Amino acid sequence: MKKILIHDIAKHLDVSIATVSLVLNGKAKEKRISDALAERVLKHVAEVGYKPNQLAKSLRTGKTHVIGLMVEDIANAFFAKIAALIEKKALARGYRIIYCSTNNDVARTRDLLAMFQEQHVDGYALALPPGVEAEARALVRGGKPVVLFDRLLPDVLADAVVVDGQTGMYEATRHLLAQGFSSIALITLHSAQTQLLARRRGYAQALHERNLPELVQELSFQQEPEQLVQDITDFVRAHPLCDAMLFATNYLGANGLEALARLGRQIPQHMAVVAFDDSDLFRLYAPPITVIAQPMELMAESVINTLLAGLEGAGKPGRVTQTQLAPQLLVRQSSIRPVDSGLGC
Amino acid sequence: MKKILIHDIAKHLDVSIATVSLVLNGKAKEKRISDALAERVLKHVAEVGYKPNQLAKSLRTGKTHVIGLMVEDIANAFFAKIAALIEKKALARGYRIIYCSTNNDVARTRDLLAMFQEQHVDGYALALPPGVEAEARALVRGGKPVVLFDRLLPDVLADAVVVDGQTGMYEATRHLLAQGFSSIALITLHSAQTQLLARRRGYAQALHERNLPELVQELSFQQEPEQLVQDITDFVRAHPLCDAMLFATNYLGANGLEALARLGRQIPQHMAVVAFDDSDLFRLYAPPITVIAQPMELMAESVINTLLAGLEGAGKPGRVTQTQLAPQLLVRQSSIRPVDSGLGC
DNA sequence: CTGAAAGCGCTTACAG
DNA sequence: CTGAAAGCGCTTACAG
Numbered sequence A, B: 001m002k003k004i005l006i007h008d009i010a011k012h013l014d015v016s017i018a019t020v021s022l023v024l025n026g027k028a029k030e031k032r033i034s035d036a037l038a039e040r041v042l043k044h045v046a047e048v049g050y051k052p053n054q055l056a057k058s059l060r061t062g063k064t065h066v067i068g069l070m071v072e073d074i075a076n077a078f079f080a081k082i083a084a085l086i087e088k089k090a091l092a093r094g095y096r097i098i099y100c101s102t103n104n105d106v107a108r109t110r111d112l113l114a115m116f117q118e119q120h121v122d123g124y125a126l127a128l129p130p131g132v133e134a135e136a137r138a139l140v141r142g143g144k145p146v147v148l149f150d151r152l153l154p155d156v157l158a159d160a161v162v163v164d165g166q167t168g169m170y171e172a173t174r175h176l177l178a179q180g181f182s183s184i185a186l187i188t189l190h191s192a193q194t195q196l197l198a199r200r201r202g203y204a205q206a207l208h209e210r211n212l213p214e215l216v217q218e219l220s221f222q223q224e225p226e227q228l229v230q231d232i233t234d235f236v237r238a239h240p241l242c243d244a245m246l247f248a249t250n251y252l253g254a255n256g257l258e259a260l261a262r263l264g265r266q267i268p269q270h271m272a273v274v275a276f277d278d279s280d281l282f283r284l285y286a287p288p289i290t291v292i293a294q295p296m297e298l299m300a301e302s303v304i305n306t307l308l309a310g311l312e313g314a315g316k317p318g319r320v321t322q323t324q325l326a327p328q329l330l331v332r333q334s335s336i337r338p339v340d341s342g343l344g345c
Numbered sequence C, D: 001c002t003g004a005a006a007g008c009g010c011t012t013a014c015a016g
Helices: A006-013 A017-024 A035-048 A054-061 A077-092 A106-118 A133-141 A165-178 A194-209 A225-238 A250-263 A280-284 A296-312 B006-013 B017-024 B035-048 B054-061 B077-092 B106-118 B133-141 B165-178 B194-209 B225-238 B250-263 B280-284 B296-312
Strands: A066-071 A096-101 A123-126 A146-149 A159-163 A184-189 A216-219 A244-247 A272-276 A290-293 A322-325 A328-330 B066-071 B096-101 B123-126 B146-149 B159-163 B184-189 B216-219 B244-247 B272-276 B290-293 B322-325 B328-330
Touching (some): A006 A017, A006 A035, A017 A035, A054 B054, A077 A096, A077 A296, A077 B077, A096 A106, A096 B096, A106 A133, A133 A146, A146 A296, A159 A165, A159 A296, A165 A184, A165 A244, A165 A328, A184 A194, A184 A250, A216 A225, A225 A250, A244 A250, A250 A272, A250 A280, A280 B250, A280 B280, A296 A322, B017 B035, B066 B077, B066 B106, B077 B096, B077 B296, B096 B106, B106 B133, B123 B296, B133 B146, B146 B296, B159 B165, B159 B194, B159 B296, B165 B184, B165 B244, B165 B272, B165 B328, B184 B194, B184 B225, B184 B250, B225 B250, B244 B250, B250 B280, B296 B322
Parallel strands (some): A066 A096, A123 A146, A146 A159, A159 A322, A184 A216, A184 A244, A272 A290, B066 B123, B123 B146, B146 B159, B159 B322, B184 B216, B184 B244, B244 B272
Antiparallel strands (some): B290 B328
16 A cells, blocks of 8 residues: 555646645635635545645644643653643644653753754643753743743743642641641652742741741652652651641652551541642542642643644734642541540640 | 754865765764764764754654554553653653553544554554554554554454453452452453453453352443442442452542442451552552552563564564563452451351 | 765745 | 745765
8 A cells, every 4th residue: 555645646636736735734715726626635635545744744834733741750640630631632633742751850851852842843831840941941932832831940931831839738738727736747849849839838828827837848859759758757756746747749648648657647636638639549548638639621721722822823922821720629537637536636 | 043954064064965964874884984074073063963853854764763652541540650661761762752542432543543653653552442453453564563562452463562461360369269258249341452351351260260150340431430439339239248349440449449438348347359550549548459560660661672673673574572471469458358356247 | 985966745935 | 726846954875
């Protein structure tokens, strides 16, 4: 089965190559090609199943209809879910997804950004680690649509879709205070990722309003889960008065549950728990874990819409679209203060 | 910043375009280009940061260095993990990944396969739903490397990497029998996916050896999680004697835990549980859930190696490489028969 | 080693 | 509407 070329179509129909190409690209009207002829072309193309070579097309037009999606780690439930949603919506609008995981590694991210450019992706949906500001700025200057999501980059003015983690964490902390927990810790990462900083600000704000001291433990990222469990275990042991823990990310939460289980601490009797991001684990855990859930559908929708506005839109007037979405506190049993059963507090 | 072309490099160095191209493609020796000149070219290319246009290169050579990865659902923990591993290994070998989720939808899968072809991917790593046998065969005949993974397709002779789910499920069932559970149900999907059929065979085999009847519940896939929970709840209610459940997939397991929790059934006192695939949820659940874990690293490694053998290898001699990996039964508390505490059995 | 040239398969002004 | 042609940016025989 020989590959069919546009030349074959033209020859068969006894029309010019230009006619076929114009009809296929929807420029029949514009170029005053008769409806009858256009239909004849379309019919035959459908019959023989001719598909234009995308590489040739892309080389000529400079458009690939490919979107580069960069996440922290596709195996992370949050990023896997957002990737699935973005993929679905992009596909429905005729765009394909090429994806990469940065693992928050700056050098790797640089390579991957270069790779996307070499692949001539039409647009970028990026959750970037701090440290690639210069590259991100250059990308934005390059003129192709760039949407940052999940986290921003300081001093990089670009379209973005983020969730208001500050308010989310503020409300979660207030909820714990209202439940009567008094020594509330935040377990987060030693990182300048903006979404983490925002979450921390929300926590700090709620405590400051009550003149309570912060109790923040920063763990270093890019280490084995087992090490995180150990670090959290150490933290719990070192802070016997701590009666509630907020986890700034879903995998910190997962490792935190493991640490508490190993220590034999009951949730919420010995320790209340709230985590960022919802997941099967948190929803089904015994007891179910209170979470600050991000609006996944909305995020994906916003990312795609912003990207497509830039791709199809009539050259945006140099303005930047930053969308901030509200998270939702889903209160479950893990953060409800048990009726005092005589256990020491 | 104007885009640099190979022509610019040649002009600057006062050599021919051919020389630059040959050096860049590692054919300097072969074409008897002096080491000194080759080095001069490489040095200048590095200095100005010249990157050949991949589209032009691909159009000319027919190679894109892109691998098409098709999974059932990138948001599923198993596929997200395998995708992360395949991505990492592919990238390390100079290949990029373009991925799609089939959602086991036949029409959608056909479209996606066509899309991969239009994109001229160099190789395919595919977890396909039953129903696209013809397309898969055509793809294999097309001559580009195709590796099926996770599940095979009947009558499609292609390279493949699968896990021996039959033995995995056989051993899990034997383990439950050894623990003294007597009415063991298998919760699976109404589907002809080969990996599901293999798992079912393993279950049936173990029961037949003991002359015990099968108790299989097939749920229809492509329905909402909530419906699955409801179906499993109905099943449990309808089978009061059933004292152990095997779940054929990870999300059936997750929904099963939810159903049991809602029904107030204790694990393993009222119901033992074993699920396919390990995950944070199963590992951290209270009680921890016994699972049949797939060797993720090995699977990813095998997929990539098989693919690259086809991509770089000297034209395989018409033979097919099918790899079957052993799963591992991780026994946890959910399937250990509790010491009789006087509870009715 | 070089230079000129063909060719990968399209799109798109341009003159008619 | 058509036909001839340029051009997207490479790679690679070919003759020298």
